[in-house]
Amino acid sequence: MTQYSGTQHSGAIMSVTGVTRRFQRGAETVLALDNVSLELYPGELAVAAGPSGSGKTTLLSLLAGTEAADSGQVTPLPPLPTGVSPGELGWPYLAFVPQALALLDEFTVAENVSLPAALNPAAASGTPSTEELLERLEIGHLAGRYPSLTSGGEQQRTAVARALRLRPPLLLGDEPTGHQDRARVALVLSVLRLHAYHGSAVLISSHDPEVISAADRVITLADGRIVADERAGTPASQPAPASQQA
Numbered sequence: 001m002t003q004y005s006g007t008q009h010s011g012a013i014m015s016v017t018g019v020t021r022r023f024q025r026g027a028e029t030v031l032a033l034d035n036v037s038l039e040l041y042p043g044e045l046a047v048a049a050g051p052s053g054s055g056k057t058t059l060l061s062l063l064a065g066t067e068a069a070d071s072g073q074v075t076p077l078p079p080l081p082t083g084v085s086p087g088e089l090g091w092p093y094l095a096f097v098p099q100a101l102a103l104l105d106e107f108t109v110a111e112n113v114s115l116p117a118a119l120n121p122a123a124a125s126g127t128p129s130t131e132e133l134l135e136r137l138e139i140g141h142l143a144g145r146y147p148s149l150t151s152g153g154e155q156q157r158t159a160v161a162r163a164l165r166l167r168p169p170l171l172l173g174d175e176p177t178g179h180q181d182r183a184r185v186a187l188v189l190s191v192l193r194l195h196a197y198h199g200s201a202v203l204i205s206s207h208d209p210e211v212i213s214a215a216d217r218v219i220t221l222a223d224g225r226i227v228a229d230e231r232a233g234t235p236a237s238q239p240a241p242a243s244q245q246a
């Protein structure tokens, strides 16, 4: 990998500038993110790595707009709508797989995956069908089941399928392979890689060496700071080997 000076490149889809996020724990102030800057690019499968507590979830939550920064900016750039905050973008533009998954238990697996399309019918044309995504993620047989009656790994793949439903230009995932067995880690990675290959920016967090080694770019955090931002030699625009594609 080579050192990646991401902030120098044009064509970014999301820009993070000098972002700091503190949490108060009693008398103690925890600096979860400390003056972090980076840019995300279409066509790139990036992984946020780093030890537990290094700030990965906080970074993803700020990018997804589910948390606000104390200072600094998170700025959507074209083809995302501009002049809005990340939290206003919605499924057609930004899909997030949070660690808690946020599946709706009163809806079936298929209904959960269809939700972004049901809420944004105009954005659904030309996007993969719910059935196709369920098959690709090997949960087609669970379409009519409620998420609470499926395994943790199956629920996680449901949340990944939901995130892909409108083929968003930006997909974020907080350890989206964390509940998968080895074969399904490779499956989820191949699906995310294909999504990046089609031109989207993908950023996921992971501790898993297999996930980290499959990334186009590895952003390593420690104590709320980016300590390395490296790109693999292989351009993100090259497709994954056919054997890895779903």
Ligand SMILES: Nc1ncnc2c1ncn2[C@@H]1O[C@H](COP(=O)(O)OP(=O)(O)OP(=O)(O)O)[C@@H](O)[C@H]1O
Pocket (backbone or CB within 6 Å): 023, 024, 025, 030, 031, 032, 050, 051, 052, 053, 054, 055, 056, 057, 058, 059
């Ligand atoms: N709501 C909160 N209140 C207090 N401290 C928090 C809160 N959320 C995160 N932190 C602290 O901020 C720091 C960064 O946490 P974060 O969850 O972003 O790390 P992480 O790298 O995602 O960890 P993990 O790999 O264990 O999920 C940690 O010290 C954590 O304890």
